[in-house]
Amino acid sequence: MATPHHPRRGSIGYYHRKRKPSLKSTIRSWPEIEGNVKIQSFGGYKVGMTHVEMVDYRKSSTTAGRNIMAAVTVVEVPPAKVVCVRGYSETEDGLRVTYEKWADNLDKEIFEVIPEVKKKNEREIPQDLTEVRVMLMLQPWLITGVPKKIPDIYEARIGGSTVDARIKYATEKLGKEIEFTDFSKPGNFVDVISVTKGKGFTGHVERFGVKLLPTKNRNHRRMIGTLGPWHPDWIRWQVPQAGQMGSHQRTQQNMRIIKYAKSQGQDDINVKGGFVNYGLVRTNYVLIHGSVPGPIKRLIKFRDPSRQKSPSVENLEVAYISRESKQGD
Numbered sequence: 001m002a003t004p005h006h007p008r009r010g011s012i013g014y015y016h017r018k019r020k021p022s023l024k025s026t027i028r029s030w031p032e033i034e035g036n037v038k039i040q041s042f043g044g045y046k047v048g049m050t051h052v053e054m055v056d057y058r059k060s061s062t063t064a065g066r067n068i069m070a071a072v073t074v075v076e077v078p079p080a081k082v083v084c085v086r087g088y089s090e091t092e093d094g095l096r097v098t099y100e101k102w103a104d105n106l107d108k109e110i111f112e113v114i115p116e117v118k119k120k121n122e123r124e125i126p127q128d129l130t131e132v133r134v135m136l137m138l139q140p141w142l143i144t145g146v147p148k149k150i151p152d153i154y155e156a157r158i159g160g161s162t163v164d165a166r167i168k169y170a171t172e173k174l175g176k177e178i179e180f181t182d183f184s185k186p187g188n189f190v191d192v193i194s195v196t197k198g199k200g201f202t203g204h205v206e207r208f209g210v211k212l213l214p215t216k217n218r219n220h221r222r223m224i225g226t227l228g229p230w231h232p233d234w235i236r237w238q239v240p241q242a243g244q245m246g247s248h249q250r251t252q253q254n255m256r257i258i259k260y261a262k263s264q265g266q267d268d269i270n271v272k273g274g275f276v277n278y279g280l281v282r283t284n285y286v287l288i289h290g291s292v293p294g295p296i297k298r299l300i301k302f303r304d305p306s307r308q309k310s311p312s313v314e315n316l317e318v319a320y321i322s323r324e325s326k327q328g329d
Contacts, residue, residue, distance in 0.1 A: 010208030010240055017207070019247045024152065024299055025193045026249065031306040033159040037169040040304045041156035042183040043138050044077035044286065045146050046194075046294055048275040052258065052287065053320035057187075057313045067319060072258055072287040074269060075300050078142040079177040079284070083110060084135035085170040086155065089128045098126045103175035110137060112150045125167060132158045132166040134173065138299075145278040146297050159304070180284055186260050187313035189305040192252040194294040199246035208240035250293045254305055258287040259318055272325040287321075 030040055051071050056063045083106060087099030102117055110117070138152040158166040184190055204210055205222045213221045227235050235241075263269055263281045270280045277296045292300060 008238075009210045012238065014248065014250070015237070017244060017248060019198070019244045020195050020249050023195050023247070024154070025195050025301050027154075027156075027193055027301060027303055029306065030157040030159070031304050033304055035160050037158060037160040037165050039134065039156050039173075039178065039183050040159045041136075041154075042077060042180050042302050043080065043136065043152065043154065044075040044180075044300050044302070045140065045143065046292065046296055046298045046300050047074040047076050047145060047278050047281055047285065048296055048326060049073050049291065050269075050271060050322045050326070052318050052322065054258065055317040055319075057256075057316060058310075070258075070289060071291065072289055073292045074275070074281065074285055074287060075292070076143055076145060076281050076283060076285045077180045077260075078139050079179050080136040080138050081107070081177050082134045082170070082173045082175065083137045083153070085167075085174055086133045086135065087125060087129040087167065088131040088133065089126060090130045095131060099123075099129065101171070101174065105175060107137070107151075109139075109141070109149065109151050110153070113153050129163050129167070132163060132170055134158060134170050136178075142283050144280065144282055145275070152299055154301070180260055180286060183302065184257060184304075186257045187316050188257055189254045189308050189310070189312065190257060190288075190302045191305050192255050192288065192292045193301045193303060194250065194252075194292060194298055196246050196248050196250050196293045197295040197298075201243065202245040203242045204240040207243065207245045210240050252290075252292055253307055254310070255292065256289040256313075258289050258316060259321075260284070260286045269321060269323075271323045273327050276326050287318075 027041060033040065049071060051069055053067055053069055056066055056068045058064055083103050085099075085101045086097055088095040089098040106117065133155045135153055136156050140146045140148050140151065158170050160166070199206075203222060204224060205212065210224060213223065213225065215221065217223075224240060228239055261268065262284050268281075269285055274280050275296070294300060
């Protein structure tokens with residue numbers, strides 16, 4: 001008798017499920033924006049989670065306009081430094097760097113990542129530039145929750161207005177520090193890009209959520225019924241099997257920024273006893289509505305939303321932030 005049809009178990013939305021070589025996420029695409037020139041990305045380090053009491057800003061919610069409790073993620077976002085400006089031109093092989101300018105006074109820490117910075121001779125800016133980006137250097141030594149002194153360097157796109165205006169904006173910021181407010185503000189949506197927590201090698205039941213076999217099955221239950229038909233005579237990629245789980249790059253879209261502020265010490269955002277496995281927040285921080293991928297201390301990258309549907313909110317009313325200990329009883 002033929003087996004009745006049933007929906008497949010487990011999501012195949014993020015194939016292939018392979019370990020990312022680096023724990024640093026990569027921004028692969030950038031949305032086009034209109035309006036004033038601005039930077040389209042910023043980075044920070046995941047601190048932990050807490051909860052807040054705020055007015056529900058979602059108009060279609062059953063509790064719209066009322067006070068609700070919501071889970072938020074705390075991300076510490078120390079100021080970043082612009083160390084290089086890059087211009088890209090469209091070629092037959094895609095985007096290629098045709099203009100590059102480094103800052104004059106580079107911090108010594110940058111040479112831990114880039115042993116030799118080759119400063120090219122100053123030349124005119126090409127007329128066929130199609131994209132402008134800057135290299136941001138995050139400064140983890142400004143915070144105490146992440147025990148590292150080697151900076152994280154990545155490219156961020158400059159968007160808005162015209163290419164000439166973007167070049168001017170990037171050149172003015174070269175060698176200077178920028179803050180999270182240059183990127184976004186509370187009430188706006190962002191896409192959160194990070195590498196998830198690693199789970200190691202797991203079986204297909206845990207990895208894909210496959211249903212257990214009946215108790216009368218021979219040998220054991222945590223196995224799949226079949227690896228596939230005789231023909232084709234190979235195991236297809238849709239068959240759930242054991243393998244790496246976690247340490248995958250994921251993009252969480254349309255996450256709302258609840259609050260941005262600078263830590264004022266124990267009486268602001270820090271919970272009693274400090275955040276578990278992190279400690280105290282000492283610089284700028286943001287509160288993101290909901291959870292973001294990755295473990296504590298993981299590098300988190302924010303990007304302008306690529307598929308925003310709901311409008312931004314001008315004024316978010318946060319009445320209370322929980323500062324109770326997260327270390328249990």
